[in-house]
Amino acid sequence: MTTGQFAHLHRGDPAHTSWEAGSLHGRFWEVVAEHPDRPAVIGTDETLSYAELGARARAVAAAVDGAKRVAILVDHGPDLMAAILGALSAGALYIPLDPLYPVRRLEQMAELAEPDAVVISPRHRELAARLAPGVPHVVPTGTAGFTPVTVDPDAPAYILFTSGSTGVPKGVVQTHRNALFQVRTHTANLRLGPGDRVSVLSSFSFDMAVTDGFSAVLNGGAAVPVDLHRHGLNDLAAHLDAHGVTVYHSTPTVYRHLLDSLAPGRRLASVRAVLLGGEEVVRRDLERFVAHFPDGSVFINGYGATEISFAVQNHLTTAAIEAGQGVGAGVVPIGRPLDGAGVELRAVTDGVGEIVIRSAHLASYWRVDDPRFGVDSDGTRFYRTGDLGRWLPDGLLLYQGRADRQVKIRGNRVELGEVEAALAALPDVDRAAVAVRDGSLVAYVKGRATGVREALAEALPAFMVPSRIVPVDAFPLTPTGKIDVNALPDPVVVPEDSPAPVGEPARTIAAIWSEVLGLERVGASTAFFDLGGDSLRMGRVQRRLEESLGVKVPLATLYAHPTVTSLAAHLSQTQTSAAEVNVSLTSAATDRAARRRQARTRPGT
CATH class of the missing domain: 1.10.1200.10 (ACP-like)
Structure with missing residues (x-):
């Protein structure tokens, strides 16, 4: 495949045969009938065929029959996919509640979504009772002969929650029609089919996992969910190899950690497409791609938002990268608009303007009107992203940062105002400001700073908890009376009174x-x-x-x-215990060997 032949992929492959369906679950059941014995979900502990995934989905659907909004409190893996497909098959919309989120955050999400049923893993019964008291909590078991419900294509399929500037999460509602459009576009761009195995690394509370999961199971391929929070990154490469993942998708941060764990010259041979999104991609990321993936694979820098999923993509081959085509200078351009997603720059100054997405497939906010959504004079809906961009001479779009106070931390959208609101709610904090330093959140606190991170961890997801808390006596102000973020001091990383480590380990x-x-x-x-x-x-x-x-x-x-x-004390104790066990085992083995020798030397033996 030449570089030129890849150039059209950002607009889909005209030769790719698309499928039509009225709903997400409607297409899933077509695939179940076509490929009952093919693997559908390959988890850490079990693999489900399409027939087996369908059976579990029917059990969920039967258990939540009649519900309109189904919250899903299930761990990352095959059962989560079954719960999502089951809720949809019952005609309900689903709301993913990641059990790893702080309880307060989950309470806010459940309060806003008002589910009338909750699908749970057995170990989350108490948490479910706290999040949705009085609402039926379902643990699907066995099989059921449930007939999937037919829904209107414009019926809502799911609610995902993003960071909100008012301090409260904001629900993004997407319809079956729009979600199917996204999956079909993804299918055409990556030529997805039954032979593909797609990584699902992010939480299903993010649109990244929605795109990955559905693009696999609606095409007869296999979704490969890996819970990075529970298992860490050390075994990710082994998972990709063991399960033959062909399409890899993550944030640049996870991608960098993955490739940093590989030995020089080690290639992830099964991967044919690498898709990154959520953060800026830099030239070094392309160099890593060339070093660790097959020559025939393609690198995609993607840009989008929960409100529409992908809107812009830049497809690059090894040949294009080595020739310097479309790779930019330091930051890699995000590419060209996808079909069905027009992109304009508005309020342009010196070539830089706000990225505005125009599309018939935009989501809406749950029970909230927002001025970032609007309708142009030609009747097309638009969404003001708050991101800044610049058109390059070759027609590629270059991301230029944020126009407001929303930032990306490890690929996750964070409203600094929401973190500040959580800080303001703490009883011993008089005033606080949040800034980004070296890619991490830093909180500047007037008042008592001790225990702030621990308190925030009970209310915010881990990616929204500042990595450092800096106590200040007063805040520098701008001439208009606002906090001058640029004048805030650099954080002191290591307390001066912290003693140096002594001894091993x-x-x-x-x-x-x-x-x-x-x-x-x-x-x-x-x-x-x-x-x-x-x-x-x-x-x-x-x-x-x-x-x-x-x-x-x-x-x-x-x-x-x-x-x-x-940690040193724990590891020393563990190693001592292990050594004592080894000595005991060795002694026991020696005693057994001696008894056997004595038995062999007795008369008559």
């Missing part, structure tokens, strides 16, 4: 933390997350510790012992 742990966090030193008593760490960096620490110490170190252990001192 404390020094080894500290050295690994310093390398992963990019710090000159770390203190023995400062928590990993207070040093700017996050879950992805924790995965890198896990891998390095296992390599250095030669033992398995579960992620749960790292979270339970967040300082160098506590």
Whole structure:
């Protein structure tokens, strides 16, 4: 395949035979009939064929029959896919509630969505009762002969919640017609078919997982969900290889951690398409692609929003990258608009303007009117993204940052105002401001700063919790009386009174933390997350510790012992216990061998 032959992919493949369907679940049941024995979902612990996934979906549908809005409180994996397809087959819209989210955040989402049924994993009964008291909590079991409900294509299919500037999550509602349009566009652009296996790495609370999951099971392919929060990144490459993933999709942050874990020259041989979205892609990402993926694969830099999913894409082959075609200077252009998604720049100054998406397939907000949505004079709906862009001479669009205070943290949309609202709700915080420093959130707090991160972690998702809390006596102001964010001090990373680590394995742990966090030193008593760490960096620490110490170190252990001192003490105790067990086992084995020798030397034996 030549570079020129790939050029049309951002507008779909004219030779690709598309399918038509009136609803998401309607298309799914067509695939079940066509490919009952093909793998549909390949999870960490089990693989479901289309027939088996269909059976579980029918059981869910029978259990929630009559419900209009079904919340889904199920762990990332095959049962989550079954719950989603079952809720849709019952004629309901679904609301994914990620069990890993803070309870307060889930309470807000459930309160806004007002579900009339909740599908749960058995271990989430108590949480479900707290989130939706008085609402039926369903644990589907067995099989059922449920007949899928026919729905209007313009009926809502799901509600996803994004960060809201008022401090309250905002629900994005998408219809079957629009979601099917997105999946068909994705199908044509990537030529998806029954032979594909698509990674599903993000939470189903994000549109990234919606696109990945449906693009797999509506085409007869297999979805490969991997719960990165539970299993970390260390085994991701092994998952991709073991299950023959052909389409890889993640944020650039996860992609970088994945490739950093690979040995030089190691290629992920089964992957034919790499799709990144949610953050800026840089030239170094393309170099990594060339080094670690097959020559015939294609790299896609995607841009979009929960309100429409992908709207712009830039498809690049190895040949194009090496020739410098469409790769930009430092930041890689996001590409050209997809069919059905017009893109304009409005309020342009010096060539830079706000990216406005015009489309018949835009979502809407749940029970909220928002001025970012509107209708042009020709009757086409538009959505003002708040992102800035610039058209390049070759017709590609270059992302230029945010026009408002919404930022992207590890691929997730974050309204700084929502984080500030959560800070303001804490009783010991007088005033607070949130800024981005080196790609991480930093909170500046007037008042008591101790325990702030822990308190926020109970109300906000992990990606919205600032990595550092900086106490201040007063805030610098602009001439108009607003906080001057640019004049806020740089955070002090390591407290001066934090002692240096002493002994082993404390020094080894500290050295690994310093390398992963990019710090000159770390203190023995400062928590990993207070040093700017996050879950992805924790995965890198896990891998390095296992390599250095030669033992398995579960992620749960790292979270339970967040300082160098506590982790070193735990690992030392664990190694001592293991050594004692080994001595005991060796002694027992020696005793058994001696008894066998004695038995063999007795008379008559």
